[in-house]
Amino acid sequence: MKTTLASALIIVSSFLGASTAAAQQQEPGRDFNEASTVIERQLEESLSELSALRERLVEEKLPLSRTLRELEAELTQVRQEFQQTSRTLDGRTLDLSNLRNEIESRREEATYLSNLFGEYIRNFETRLHISEIQRYRDPIEAARLAPENDSLSDEEVFDAQVTLIGTSLERLHNLVGGTRFKGSAVDPGGLVKEGEFVLVGPMAIFKAADGGVVGTAEQRLGSLEPTIIPFGNPEDAEAAADLVSNQQGHFPFDPTLGNAHKVESTHDSLWTHIQKGGPVMVPIFVLAGAAMLVALVKWLGLAFLGTPSEKRFRKLLDAVASRDKPLAVKRAKALRGPVGSMLAYGAEHLDEPRELIEEVMYENLLSTRLKLQRFLPFIAISAAAAPLLGLLGTVTGIMNTFALITVFGTGDVKTLSSGISEALITTEFGLIVAIPSLLLHAFLSRKARGVVNQMEKCGVRFINQVTKAAKPAVEQAA
DSSP: OHHHHHHHHHHHHHHHHHHHHHHHHSOTTSOHHHHHHHHHHHHHHHHHHHHHHHHHHHHHHHHHHHHHHHHHHHHHHHHHHHHHHHHHHHHHHHHHHHHHHHHHHHHHHHHHHHHHHHHHHHHHHHHSOGGGTTTTHHHHHHHHHGGGOTTSOHHHHHHHHHHHHHHHHHHHHHHHHOEEEEEEEEOTTSOEEEEEEEEETTEEEEEETTSSOEEEEEOOTTOSSOEEEEOSSHHHHHHHHHHHHHSOSOOOOOTTTTHHHHHHHTOOOHHHHHHTTOTTHHHHHHHHHHHHHHHHHHHHHHHTOOOOOHHHHHHHHHHHHTTOHHHHHHHHHTSOHHHHHHHHHHHHTTTSOHHHHHHHHHHHHHHHHHHHHTTHHHHHHHHHHHHHHHHHHHHHHHHHHHHHHHHHOSSOHHHHHHHHHHHHHHHHHHHHHHHHHHHHHHHHHHHHHHHHHHHHHHHHHHHHHHHHHHHHHHHHHO
16 A cells, blocks of 8 residues: 555656646747646646546555454464463473472482381381291391392382381281291200290290290390290299190290399309309318318317316415415316416416416416417418409409400400409409408407416416415514
């Protein structure tokens, strides 16, 4: 439409230019009317042509307008489709991002659950009774090794782990009312026996298939197999055997959960306890036996020593006062014990000077003192030497312990217990020998000093009486 209008304007301009040029080329004498007529004709022709152009313009404008509207409608539709497609693309991009985030979140959850499953497997294995390890070994190994198996899909890995969880829940259900299963255990002699377990809570009872051993199943240090601890009471053993065989009966329950057996195993017999002390126990017991024998002999000797009565001693003093030597000797010999022997020596020299009587009695006192104190120093030496022998055993035991540490290291305490036992037991028995020996030496020494003191007391009284009896005789002679 714009092109047609421009063409019309160009034609009109050309016509006007041509008219002007024609007018200029007319001769000056041509009439103005002719020019006007030409111009009017040309104007009419131009107007006719303009009208034709306008009609043509109108005719061409309508299709073009219709085409323009159609194109604009098509453009609008295309824009709507573009916007729709853009919104759809943006939505799909957002959904894809959300989906990726969801996948990453699910992967993190799967990793977290896998870690939880691994921790659960470890805790489940540690909480099993030693008798159940054989029973649940296969599902535990399958669940533990599943994450490391590249040939398994994630679903298969989770199936293996969830299977173990189901097994653990079933185990809890069975423990409430008790469960029974077959297995093997080590008897006290070290032989592996096949039989049946009955597990109720934390307690397990085992009965061998041949009926040779019945007891509680417990774990021993350094062993992965359950160890059978036989019942000390025959009634408990019979009840446990009936329970395993008949699936009903009385359950011998240990409230200490096996600690009673462990404590009982630490109680050795006296002979076993002595044997753990090693070779140093021999001189300790020899010394103890000798000290006890000497103490017994000395105690018997001191216990049967006679003690003079005060009444008989006064009669002796009366005989001394009367200067009756035969009567004094007779009454002195009638007195019991070393006191009577000493006084008899004095009475036999009653007619001698006082100094001589005193020396004779003192000689007898010294002799008696030596007899009373004989072998008592050996008891004192035993009391002093026994702890030293115990210390010697301690040193040798510690040396043996360090020798075992050099060979086996410090991981197994049970291996080192022999050297430690030797060190402590020798010290124990050294003190056991030393303390009674020291007390016996003090007791016997005190008893011996008591006898000597009594002899000195009676001797002093006897000499004083001799002195008093000698004064009247001297005065009478004067």
